[in-house]
Amino acid sequence: MRTLIIACMLASGTTGLFAQAYQFTEIKKWEATPVKNQASTGTCWCFATVSFMESELLRMGKGTYDLSEMFIVRQKYLNQLQDNYIRQGKGNIGQGSLAHTFKNVFRQIGIVPEEVYHGINYESDRHNHSEMLKYLHALADVAVKAKQRSPEYYELIDNLFDTYLGKLPGKFTYQGKEYTSGSFAASLGLNLDDYIELTSFTHHPYYVKFDLEVPDNWEHQLMYNLPLDELMQALNHALDKGHTVCWDGDVSEKGFSFVNGIAIHPEVKNVDDYASTDRARFEKLDEAGRLEEVYKFERPYPEVKVSPEIRQKGYESFVTTDDHLMHITGIAKDQNGTTYYITKNSWGTERNASGGYLNMSESFVRAKTIYIMLHKDAIPEATKAKLGI
Numbered sequence: 001m002r003t004l005i006i007a008c009m010l011a012s013g014t015t016g017l018f019a020q021a022y023q024f025t026e027i028k029k030w031e032a033t034p035v036k037n038q039a040s041t042g043t044c045w046c047f048a049t050v051s052f053m054e055s056e057l058l059r060m061g062k063g064t065y066d067l068s069e070m071f072i073v074r075q076k077y078l079n080q081l082q083d084n085y086i087r088q089g090k091g092n093i094g095q096g097s098l099a100h101t102f103k104n105v106f107r108q109i110g111i112v113p114e115e116v117y118h119g120i121n122y123e124s125d126r127h128n129h130s131e132m133l134k135y136l137h138a139l140a141d142v143a144v145k146a147k148q149r150s151p152e153y154y155e156l157i158d159n160l161f162d163t164y165l166g167k168l169p170g171k172f173t174y175q176g177k178e179y180t181s182g183s184f185a186a187s188l189g190l191n192l193d194d195y196i197e198l199t200s201f202t203h204h205p206y207y208v209k210f211d212l213e214v215p216d217n218w219e220h221q222l223m224y225n226l227p228l229d230e231l232m233q234a235l236n237h238a239l240d241k242g243h244t245v246c247w248d249g250d251v252s253e254k255g256f257s258f259v260n261g262i263a264i265h266p267e268v269k270n271v272d273d274y275a276s277t278d279r280a281r282f283e284k285l286d287e288a289g290r291l292e293e294v295y296k297f298e299r300p301y302p303e304v305k306v307s308p309e310i311r312q313k314g315y316e317s318f319v320t321t322d323d324h325l326m327h328i329t330g331i332a333k334d335q336n337g338t339t340y341y342i343t344k345n346s347w348g349t350e351r352n353a354s355g356g357y358l359n360m361s362e363s364f365v366r367a368k369t370i371y372i373m374l375h376k377d378a379i380p381e382a383t384k385a386k387l388g389i
Contacts, residue, residue, distance in 0.1 A: 021300075022297070022334055022335075023335040024333070024334055025332060025333050025334075026331075026332050026342065027330070027331040027332060027333060028239055028240065028330045029332075029342055030055065030239070030242060030243070030244050030329050030330055031058040031329075032051060032055050032244065032327065032344050033055070033058075033064065033066065035345070035348065035349050035355060035356035035357070036069075036346055037126060037346065037348035037349075038069075038346045038347065039127040039128060039348075040127060040129065040130055041073075041095055041127045041128065041129045042096050042129075043070075043073050043129075044096075044324050044325045044326070044346055045096060045097040045098055045099060045102070045248075046072050046102060047069055047325075048099065048246055048247070048325035048326050048327050048346060049101075049102040049246055049325065050067050050069050051327040051346070052099070052244060052245070052246040052327050053067065053102070054066070055244045055327070055329065056190065056244075057190070059242060059244070062188065062189060065113065065188070066115070067111055067112075067113060068111065068112050068114045068116065068117040068118065069114075069119065070117060070118065070119020070120075070127070070165055071109075071111060071112050071117045071119070071168075071181070072106070074119070074161050074165050075105045075109050076101055076105055077093070078157070079104075080092060080093045081093060081136075081140055083219075084140055084144070085140070085143055085144060085149065089141065089144035091218060092215055092216070092218035093136065093137065093140055094216075095129060096216040097216050097219075098197075098216050098248060098322075098325070098371075099246045099325060099373040100197060100219065100221040101219060103192040103195060104219065106185060106190075106192060107192060109181055109182070110180070110181035110182040110184060110186075111184060111185045112169055112174075112181050113174055113184070116169050116172045116174065117165075117166065117168070117169055118166070119165045120165070121162070121163065121165055122164055129164070131164075132160065132161075132164040132165075135160055136157075139160065172184075194375050194376050195373055195374070195376070196223075196224060196373065196374070196376050196379075196389070197372065197373045198223065198224050198225075198226055198231055198371060198372050198373075198374070199212055199224070199225055199226070199231070199369075199370065199371035199372075200225060200228045200230075200311070201225060201311075201312060201315060202309070202312045203316070204225050206226060206227055207225065207226070207387055208224070209222035209223060209225070210222060210223065212370070212371060214321075215322065216322055217322075223371055224387050226383065226387075227308065228306075228366060231369070231372070232362075233380060233383070234372075234374070234379050234380060235341075235365070235372060235374075236331070238379070239328070239330060239331050241378055243374060243375055243377075244328060244329045244330075245327075245328040245372050246325065246327055246328075246372065246373040246374070247326050247328050247341075247343065247365075247369065247372050248322060248324070248325045248372070249323065249368045250319075250322070250324075250368040250370070251263070251323045251324040251368075252321060252323050253364075256368075257297055258345060258347060258352055258358055259352050260297045260358075261354035261357065261358040262297050262359060262361075263343075263358055263360040263361060263364045263368075264297070264300075264301060264303055264361045264363065265303050265304050265306065265361060265363040265366075265367050265368070266301035266302065266303050266304070267301070267302045267303065267304055300334050300335070303338070303361060303362075303363035303364075304363050304367065305363070310367065311367055314367060320368055322370045326345050327343065328343050328344075328360075328372075329342050329344050329357075338361060340361050340362070341359065341360045341361075341362070343357060343358050344356065376389050
């Protein structure tokens with residue numbers, strides 16, 4: 001174990017002031033690949049799931065891999081276009097999705113290393129899908145209005161992705177061996193049937209699967225529903241046994257501060273201590289012309305004791321929303337003994353002092369988790385028996 005103290009210091013650029021007086025002791029932290037940057041895209045679902053799978057390969061002793069997110073993302077857009085057309089234009093062709101989309105695409109077309117398909121074929125060193133998506137929506141709309149997809153439609157779609165993301169590889173050589181995307185995927189030895197999604201909501205029965213009602217579940221994947229305490233037990237059991245966990249949840253809350261490397265769910269008594277969302281905190285220029293954070297996380301706060309009822313109320317009042325996927329890699333505690341989950345984000349390494357990581361408190365995770373994905377062997381045996389796994 002090692003103790004980390006997040007000191008109060010002014011970082012360069014727009015990173016603002018970091019939290020002071022938090023003292024974290026790492027209890028467990030498992031291997032993960034370097035932090036990446038999804039940049040100007042809504043593809044956190046893929047970055048988080050790829051990171052999770054890369055940690056799985058490390059856990060299984062298969063070595064270090066850097067897998068291509070954009071190879072998966074490209075096919076996901078194609079699948080959404082198909083779904084949207086069949087639904088007469090009422091499908092979801094946004095950038096978001098959920099972790100199971102990675103599994104579905106992996107089974108469909110395989111995967112390639114990042115060095116084979118990095119997915120940036122335009123004048124940028126970072127991902128940016130804003131312009132590409134405008135053309136994508138336009139092409140989708142034309143096909144729906146015409147009530148047909150011509151050969152030219154398919155050619156235009158392929159050319160769009162080739163232009164922005166690059167042409168797909170056929171055969172390629174990686175570490176001295178020749179592969180296709182399918183044979184490379186097979187070489188990794190990942191059994192995607194081993195990975196399941198768990199959630200916890202009271203409007204469906206426990207211990208059965210249901211279609212989670214969030215917009216990014218456009219594939220209508222079923223997830224196992226557990227009581228909240230049992231969901232947290234599964235998360236803790238996984239981390240205790242050397243597994244990491246793919247996490248989906250709400251990061252629009254005022255207690256989520258990536259710049260400070262903290263996510264908490266405090267009992268707010270003074271609104272001036274805790275008055276804006278993570279994005280809105282950057283609203284004041286200092287004398288050097290840098291953005292300062294107006295509201296700071298200066299010490300551990302008393303947090304809400306989150307019950308299933310509190311969690312459900314957040315979901316049904318649309319306060320708790322499906323915002324973002326990240327990768328939980330360990331557990332830490334602060335100086336008061338509060339549990340936090342060490343979390344790898346996909347927003348690069350420059351925006352906070354923790355190298356792109358943050359610590360999410362137990363209260364925050366209980367309240368704001370939408371679902372988790374983990375290996376079925378990481379789930380307690382009693383829970384597996386109840387689920388029939």
